[in-house]
Structures are given as structure tokens and as C-alpha cells.
Amino acid sequence: MAEGIPVPHAWADLPFFQQDWPAIAARLRDRDWLPGPGRVFAALELTPPEKVRVVILGQDPYPTPGHANGLAFSVTPETALPRSLRNIYAEMREDIGAAPPNGDLSHWARQGVLLLNTSLSVLPGQAGAHAKWGWEKLARQAVARAQAERPLAFILWGSHAQKALAGLPRPQDLVIESAHPSPLSARRGFFGSRPFGRVNDWLKARGEPPIDWALSETAAAE
Template identity: 40%
Template sequence: MGLSFSVPKGIKVPPSLKNIYKELVQDISGFKEPDHGCLEKWAKDGVLLLNATLTVEAGQQNNHASFGWQKFTDHVIMTVSDRCSPAVFMLWGGFAHKKEELIDNNKHKVIKIGHPSPLSNPESFPKFKGSRCFSECNKFLTQINQTPIDWSL
């Protein structure tokens, strides 16, 4: 679909997205877990869902990592950091945490937490579960007089 974690309606919701929904239920008052995995609404609302590697063969984690995608996605991150008004970067997992060096921390909010995958190492960095990253994002947006994200789907 071109959106991280997103799958078309009618396709089984992947485990990582199920964990994202669970965190949203706990973090955002009134959030109702949808029966689908399509995140296009978030994209239309200004949420950029970006993996460092944009393609992968089914069932083979990170097998296209050497295709040069990181050069492209690093450039996207730096462009957003340089050219956009203050934004929130949610870096999920150890690999994403390394991207912080591409972001202007004086201008943007960076939230670093564990990856929502059930396979992620819970000892690596603060876990995803209980991170309250969605309300933290909205709190920052409110503080800078921007519209908070409506996380409902």
C-alpha cells in the first residue's frame, strides 16, 4: 500500500498493527479498534508512515535492506526536518532510533520507543506497550498550536 503497517481492507490485520491498535485503545480516550488495517485516513490527515526500507519479500524480514532504500528514506526524513514546520517524529525500534541524527531536535519533537512488533526485543529501548506515544504526539501539536491528530479510523 505504500504506508508502513497498513494493509487494504479485507486483509488480515498484521500483528504489529494489532499492537498499535492496542496502544491506541489504552492511550487515546474513545479510540475504537477498527476491524481493518487500512491507515489511509492517517496519511490524509498528515501522518507520514515510512519504513527505512520500502520493499520486502513476503515473510523475509529486511531482505531488501541492501537495495539502497535507506539513502532515499534518509533524504525524505532530512527534507521533512529541514523544510516543514515543527512536526513529531515517532521512531519505533532500534533501527529507527538511529535516524534521530537526521532530525533537527531543536525544531521537532522526537519520540523514541520500542517497535510494535511482537518480535521486538522488549529490553532494547522503552517498550511500545504503555508508551503513550500517540497522546504525547498530540500534546506537542497542541502546545505549538497545531491541530492534534484524530487517530480514529
């Protein structure tokens, strides 16, 4: 099933796609995996390097069939909010007074929020199944490529994201680190961290438009 998956054109110069992707694609061949060939590179396709303004890093796609849409923390519009995303929206309402009506974060990606997971594939029902396949090289290379375009805002939730991108943020970048929004850790520093307003204040200070975090695809289409 991995044969013939096109590499995102804007990111094709990353060493990962020459050195690591062929072996991963071969391992995916003839397997049932999520989010599937049509969505595996959705984060990179929706947010090319010259458009990246904010980086949010997750771990791997949701392992429930029909939930993952290829963007970190995001789910298909008809899917009930996962617990971490429910906490993200709760914090957003406290921070900026609104949140999207469903869990599809595609509108963030189109505004320059790179919603990348450190692993871009997973087996159904087996979270973390492909965590040691070498996917993490792509995350670091993609972030470094985006940094060549402009200063970035990093929202790093939990130790996994913080360790995965350790050493990449520069003095000119904004770095917001907190506990992960998972119910197991959200009350250890995620709630009250106000990342959405802080990112927008930083962007506006740089003369850039803020992220419209609460915009929904439904509202945008009306």
C-alpha cells in the same frame, strides 16, 4: 515492472530520484515484487513535504501478497491485523480510548503522518530481501526535506528506526522513542509509551490540529 513508475512530483527534487532510483528500478524490472508499481511511493504521494507533521518509520513492506499498501505498518482494509499493528492499536486504546476498525492507515497519511519504510520494495515471502539496495537514502532525504517546512514529531519504534534517522531530529522537533511494537519487544517499553496522546498534545501546543488517529476510512465515508 518498474519501468514507467512516476516519481512523486512533490518529492522529485530529492537527490535519490536522480542518483539511486534508476538503478533500483532496473533491478526491479521483470520481477514479482511488493507492494508493486502502483503503491511503491504511496507514502510520499499521500503526504507531500509541506503536509508532513509526524514521522513514523518502518522497515519494509509486508511480504505476503495482498497485504502491503505502501504505507509503513499499514495493510489493505480486508487484511487481518498483523501482530505489530495489533499491539499498536492496543496501545492506542489505552492511550486515547479508541482505534481504527481495520489496518488501513491511509487516513493517518492524509493528515500529515509520513508512514515511510526504509525499504520500499520486497520479494513475496522474503522479508528484508531488498534491505541493502540503497532505499534507506530516500528515507533520510525525505525527512530532511520535510524538516525544512516545520518542526516534526518523530515516533521511532525500535532500534532500526532510531538508527536509520539518527542525527536528524532537532531540538525543536518532538522525539518519542520506544521499543518496537512487535510481540518480541512490545513489553520492553512500547506498551505504556502513549505516543498518540503525546503527539497530539505537542501539536495542540503549537496551535495545530491534532491527528485523528482512530478515524476509519469507512466512518469517514459515511
